[in-house]
């Protein structure tokens with residue numbers, strides 16, 4: 001058994017990883033590197049292959065092809081119980097016949113470590129469960145069980161800690177609390193965390209790097225701010241936050257900008273923020289990047305801004321901001337978030353001009369079927 | 371608040387009456403069961419107890435009421451070898467049944483997939499044929515000129531040259547006949563184990579065998595205890611397997627009771643034997659459960 005050292009954390013690399021179940025490809029040519037010590041979030045809709053990917057890394061599922069590397073070691077064919085990788089299962093999978101102490105000590109004992117009391121108590125302190133050591137899992141709340149699951153995996157100082165929607169079973173308030181807790185623990189121990197979730201807000205608040213997965217493939221990967229600001233596919237633009245979009249055709253260039261002719265007029269987008277430089281293009285912009293001008297104030301719209309006209313169809317006041325739905329002249333419904341700096345709200349039926357800076361625009365390939 | 375006191379008291383009385391009425395209904399519902407038990411279990415048991423203390427009248431087969439505690443001494447001194455054999459045979463048969471049943475139950479619970487229901491039906495299928503008939507069938511299977519015996523003899527594996535009419539045949543018959551009683555509780559216990567626990571054990575550096583030893587086995591213990599008891603208890607009182615498959619030297623307590631009742635017509639000694647058996651089994655069960663450390667699970 002390769003004794004987990006815990007001294008140095010190593011990069012996890014997946015190379016052309018494929019997993020098929022019969023005709024169905026659950027994970028398709030996945031290649032990615034997860035830097036040592038990072039908090040990595042794997043984000044995607046239900047059924048996109050997140051759990052399957054984690055299970056392959058943990059050794060619970062054999063890849064159809066491809067390689068899994070931990071540092072410079074190929075662990076593709078290594079038995080799960082020999083891998084320097086531990087998992088926090090979605091259902092926690094705590095051993096019901098063992099108390100919390102023994103659950104946490106399980107991995108150490110299997111590796112023949114005799115003196116477990118010190119590390120176990122230290123780990124229970126870290127997850128703030130010291131007084132619960134002699135209870136059985138059934139006597140703990142959901143959040144406490146979740147922390148036991150983390151402690152039980154972390155105590156082994158794995159090269160990589162895999163977390164499969166560990167917060168899925170918790171209510172919203174507890175989720176937020178545990179997100180902060182997990183992030184604190186990760187910073188404290190410095191282990192690589194691979195965190196699977198389909199909650200985009202969770203991924204963005206916790207992770208250094210987010211990978212958005214769809215249909216067994218990684219669509220885009222990077223720091224949350226970067227992906228949010230500049231999505232590379234329509235799927236990412238809509239899965240990570242909200243986006244408004246309009247399809248147009250590139251008509252020319254003006255300096256660093258592409259000029260795109262669309263249904264409501266022409267728009268500018270920086271060429272560097274577009275995946276295509278010619279032909280059909282999907283322009284996108286985030287709802288909070290939009291400003292609204294009405295009748296009298298339209299003259300104040302900066303000349304360089306892109307603009308679209310329409311009619312307010314719905315206004316929902318949420319306190320900090322108001323969310324408007326605006327029907328554009330060409331019949332698309334756009335979402336606009338306006339901060340409530342004034343008390344004058346717009347009402348359904350009001351004619352408005354929506355405008356935004358070109359540098360907040362992104363250009364994407366038009367997805368098939370649009 | 372003196373004005374409120376009578377009201378509160380009144381409410382309490384009415385709640386109490388409701389509870390009493392409900393309790394009475396529960397007892398009424400229990401009546402048929404209690405009557406059944408009283409008629410068919412307690413009465414014969416008491417009658418058997420008095421029989422075990424009767425003294426002879428001189429006429430064979432006729433006894434008079436008395437306090438012959440000596441019947442018990444006779445039962446023990448004459449038949450202790452049968453007691454010992456009973457517990458040894460049924461003990462070995464129980465262990466054998468456990469060894470056979472565990473992998474089978476494990477397979478049905480974790481690996482059988484869509485075949486699960488069919489396999490469970492097959493487990494209980496032998497019950498569709500009579501106990502006696504099935505035991506007779508084993509006479510044929512284990513017969514001296516049969517396939518099994520001749521094959522083993524060809525390999526010189528049988529010290530006595532035969533299986534039928536030896537303790538081996540009795541033990542084989544016992545474990546065969548009570549096997550479903552072992553499989554079903556084991557299956558019920560194993561089926562409740564979340565397979566993700568096995569994966570979790572593997573993830574936490576337990577080899578498949580260690581994972582079994584540390585997770586599956588302890589979680590299946592209630593099934594092991596239930597299965598061994600359900601096999602051991604009826605097996606130790608059985609006489610059919612010893613009669614049909616064993617030689618006269620392989621008789622068990624069940625045979626001693628049967629012979630005393632039906633052949634010697636020595637009812638007091640037969641009754642005393644029954645009572646001794648009835649005392650020893652719970653004692654053994656108690657010790658066993660204490661050792662298994664699962665009193666709270668049974």
Ligand SMILES: Nc1ncnc2c1ncn2[C@@H]1O[C@H](COP(=O)(O)OP(=O)(O)OP(=O)(O)O)[C@@H](O)[C@H]1O
Nearest residue numbers: 021024026044045046047048049050051052053198
């Ligand atoms: N053992 C299996 N046999 C056949 N298909 C499977 C198997 N396991 C998973 N799949 C399929 O593979 C796809 C990916 O499954 P996976 O569990 O990885 O999804 P996921 O991204 O974790 O989804 P969720 O967010 O709902 O947990 C799904 O379409 C699923 O039906």
Ligand SMILES: [Mg+2]
Nearest residue numbers: 050051052164
């Ligand atoms: Mg999943």
